[in-house]
Amino acid sequence: MTAPALEFPPFRLPPDTEALRTEIRAFLKQTLPTITGGDRFKSWNSRSPEFSKKLGAKGWIGITWPRQYGGGEKSFLHRYVVTEELLANNAPAGSHWVADRQSGPGILRFGSEEMKRSILPRIVKGECYFAIGMSEPDSGSDLASVRTRADKVDGGWLVNGTKIWTSGAHRSHYAITLLRTSGTREDKHRGLSQLVIDLSLPGITIRPIINLNGKHDWNEVVFRDCLVPDSMMLGNEGDGWMQVTSELAHERSGPERFLTNVHVLKELVKLVGRQPGRHAQEVVGKLAARLWSLRQMSLSVAGMLENGKSPVTEGAVTKDLGTHFQQDLPEVARVLAESDAADADDIADFLDMCQMATLAAPAYSIQGGTTQILRGIIARGLGLR
Amino acid sequence: MTTEQTPENETRQMFVETAARLFAAEATREVINELEKGTWPAGLWRQVEDAGLPWAAVPESAGGAGGTIGDLMAVLREAGRHAVPLPLAETGLGAMLVAQAGLTPPAGPLALVIAGAGSPVRIAGGKLAGRAQRVAFASVADSIVVVAPGAAGTEVAVVPRAAVKIEAQQGQTGEPYDTVTFDGAAAAASAATSVTPERALELAALARVNQMSGAADRVLALATQYAKERVQFGRAISTFQAIQHMLAELATYVAVVGAAARTAARDAEEGDGAFAIMAAKTQAGEAAHKICAIAHQSMGAMGFTYEHVLHHYTRRLWVWRRDYGSETYWGAKLGRALAEAGADAFWPSLTASSIAA
Numbered sequence: 055m056t057a058p059a060l061e062f063p064p065f066r067l068p069p070d071t072e073a074l075r076t077e078i079r080a081f082l083k084q085t086l087p088t089i090t091g092g093d094r095f096k097s098w099n100s101r102s103p104e105f106s107k108k109l110g111a112k113g114w115i116g117i118t119w120p121r122q123y124g125g126g127e128k129s130f131l132h133r134y135v136v137t138e139e140l141l142a143n144n145a146p147a148g149s150h151w152v153a154d155r156q157s158g159p160g161i162l163r164f165g166s167e168e169m170k171r172s173i174l175p176r177i178v179k180g181e182c183y184f185a186i187g188m189s190e191p192d193s194g195s196d197l198a199s200v201r202t203r204a205d206k207v208d209g210g211w212l213v214n215g216t217k218i219w220t221s222g223a224h225r226s227h228y229a230i231t232l233l234r235t236s237g238t239r240e241d242k243h244r245g246l247s248q249l250v251i252d253l254s255l256p257g258i259t260i261r262p263i264i265n266l267n268g269k270h271d272w273n274e275v276v277f278r279d280c281l282v283p284d285s286m287m288l289g290n291e292g293d294g295w296m297q298v299t300s301e302l303a304h305e306r307s308g309p310e311r312f313l314t315n316v317h318v319l320k321e322l323v324k325l326v327g328r329q330p331g332r333h334a335q336e337v338v339g340k341l342a343a344r345l346w347s348l349r350q351m352s353l354s355v356a357g358m359l360e361n362g363k364s365p366v367t368e369g370a371v372t373k374d375l376g377t378h379f380q381q382d383l384p385e386v387a388r389v390l391a392e393s394d395a396a397d398a399d400d401i402a403d404f405l406d407m408c409q410m411a412t413l414a415a416p417a418y419s420i421q422g423g424t425t426q427i428l429r430g431i432i433a434r435g436l437g438l439r
Numbered sequence: 440m441t442t443e444q445t446p447e448n449e450t451r452q453m454f455v456e457t458a459a460r461l462f463a464a465e466a467t468r469e470v471i472n473e474l475e476k477g478t479w480p481a482g483l484w485r486q487v488e489d490a491g492l493p494w495a496a497v498p499e500s501a502g503g504a505g506g507t508i509g510d511l512m513a514v515l516r517e518a519g520r521h522a523v524p525l526p527l528a529e530t531g532l533g534a535m536l537v538a539q540a541g542l543t544p545p546a547g548p549l550a551l552v553i554a555g556a557g558s559p560v561r562i563a564g565g566k567l568a569g570r571a572q573r574v575a576f577a578s579v580a581d582s583i584v585v586v587a588p589g590a591a592g593t594e595v596a597v598v599p600r601a602a603v604k605i606e607a608q609q610g611q612t613g614e615p616y617d618t619v620t621f622d623g624a625a626a627a628a629s630a631a632t633s634v635t636p637e638r639a640l641e642l643a644a645l646a647r648v649n650q651m652s653g654a655a656d657r658v659l660a661l662a663t664q665y666a667k668e669r670v671q672f673g674r675a676i677s678t679f680q681a682i683q684h685m686l687a688e689l690a691t692y693v694a695v696v697g698a699a700a701r702t703a704a705r706d707a708e709e710g711d712g713a714f715a716i717m718a719a720k721t722q723a724g725e726a727a728h729k730i731c732a733i734a735h736q737s738m739g740a741m742g743f744t745y746e747h748v749l750h751h752y753t754r755r756l757w758v759w760r761r762d763y764g765s766e767t768y769w770g771a772k773l774g775r776a777l778a779e780a781g782a783d784a785f786w787p788s789l790t791a792s793s794i795a796a
Binding site for chain 2: 320
């Protein structure tokens with residue numbers, strides 16, 4: 055009749071990755087400061103170069119990369135476990151996150167030998183951080199419509215244009231930037247390339263974009279006649295679109311799609327205590343069941359990737375479910391806490407945490423592919439388009 | 440719609456292919472509809488029996504096919520995918536439990552009674568007392584397998600149907616969901632078992648989750664096919680983005696049930712899988728609501744008719760989520776265990792799929 059349904063065959067992480075998990079847990083327990091009171095709700099998802107350097111010293115950044123560039127030559131499943139444990143334990147891994155997850159692998163795959171040698175070892179040490187220059191004021195989900203141009207001049211590329219929503223650009227050393235090196239907007243994905251741009255170069259202005267919770271993570275990055283050396287072209291000129299679309303499969307279904315705010319659930323378990331009432335049991339159990347199921351899906355996708363498949367639809371399904379779980383979590387936790395508490399003032403810290411998590415939540419289903427983009431991908435997988 | 444494409448091994452693949460072929464050819468809409476009118480599909484049962492499917496997880500030494508519980512679950516996913524109106528789950532588990540207690544599984548279809556709060560059944564001196572409600576297929580089973588407290592621990596008993604009183608009732612799947620009164624009925628055989636009623640309930644919940652996964656797959660296939668064929672405003676409704684996004688969302692809920700069901704089946708094969716079963720039945724129960732709602736909305740009035748087959752699958756999802764512990768029951772049980780272990784054990788429990796100390 056019709057196409058086979060989506061399948062997520064069970065996948066179990068190999069024993070040596072579980073051994074690594076034990077090691078990381080011990081390291082995090084020792085390294086992460088014990089924060090008490092209301093402050094413990096405010097420490098997550100943050101950047102700490104100091105922590106990144108410690109993690110790098112353990113060999114847990116660039117863990118899959120070749121040894122010649124400082125990597126650990128381990129599997130993506132090892133990386134999966136590192137990522138899970140960093141997220142689940144609220145580690146301040148934000149500084150090196152993008153470099154480790156996206157930029158380093160991109161350079162490894164497409165970059166010149168010179169670029170690999172000069173940049174990758176610094177990422178591995180936890181000293182070199184990256185931002186991603188994709189979105190523009192007029193190019194969001196429709197990424198192929200970027201306007202930022204790089205024109206060939208003697209000794210390099212002259213970059214002009216504006217990137218937006220550039221996370222952490224003000225604290226990064228480089229931004230891998232998608233731009234047009236030939237043709238016009240009408241050429242769509244043809245004529246796009248990626249430059250690895252040193253953010254300290256002249257001609258770059260980085261302006262903060264404060265988000266709704268008052269934080270400065272995003273930036274507007276304006277390039278005005280910024281001269282980028284030839285050697286910083288990532289791969290071949292004109293391959294930019296292929297490069298940015300090929301990296302999305304690994305990115306879509308990773309643990310960051312369902313564990314970003316799992317601390318809320320852990321705090322909820324703490325709040326309800328060892329012998330909660332029936333309703334609290336049920337709510338906690340249902341959240342845990344969703345989280346467990348999501349994790350099994352994500353593992354299944356990791357297993358498929360490890361076996362050389364390209365689970366594009368499965369990755370989109372996992373991200374869609376995962377981001378909505380993360381959006382529901384603070385809301386469900388808040389409602390349960392309020393209905394269980396004799397007086398809301400008794401749980402003010404917990405409610406503050408839920409509030410903060412709620413303010414962060416809208417971004418989950420926007421970044422890395424909006425719900426609507428994902429559902430379009432899934433619909434294609436179902437043969438509907 | 441094809442069958443599962445990624446079985447774990449060759450034996451599994453054989454079970455899946457045999458079941459899928461047989462069900463597709465024989466478990467027709469007519470057979471399903473006839474059962475709802477009270478006609479037991481004796482021919483279908485005979486073929487299923489000849490293929491050895493109900494005894495997938497019974498050792499060859501006890502007359503079974505010598506497969507694992509994972510194989511039985513794969514067969515049940517296929518059964519769910521075809522709304523097979525037979526007590527395959529009950530017979531499969533009943534025979535397995537009887538064989539595990541050292542007894543010979545009886546021939547013929549079985550019903551399963553697990554003692555619990557709603558079914559206070561006891562076994563003493565080979566006789567049974569008590570009453571059980573919502574016993575699937577009791578009125579058409581040859582025997583009833585009972586897991587209940589005995590004089591010294593849990594016992595499993597095989598009770599001929601003729602020995603019990605049955606009030607025939609129809610469940611909302613159209614299948615028998617009868618009340619069974621034992622009233623001193625004598626067991627044809629009974630023995631002590633290490634499988635507690637609590638454990639038997641987990642296994643039964645696992646069976647339902649896998650049936651739900653198959654049925655959910657079919658619901659998605661039906662809705663997808665309908666959208667491609669139904670033309671309105673001069674085009675197939677599958678070309679409307681609103682419909683595409685509805686069905687994409689439907690696919691996410693179907694997928695999560697499938698992932699949870701298969702992982703729980705694997706965990707039950709490799710260990711006891713208790714954590715995974717609790718989580719999977721909870722997740723499946725929650726997802727069933729959305730799966731049915733979206734599928735029906737996407738298929739309009741057509742999907743609401745008796746004539747269309749959609750309801751055979753959605754009605755089963757709605758009933759099966761209630762069987763052997765709903766999402767509320769298992770969710771609370773899982774939440775209770777996690778809370779008792781404490782917040783620091785939460786994440787280790789999640790990654791180990793068992794409650795960490």
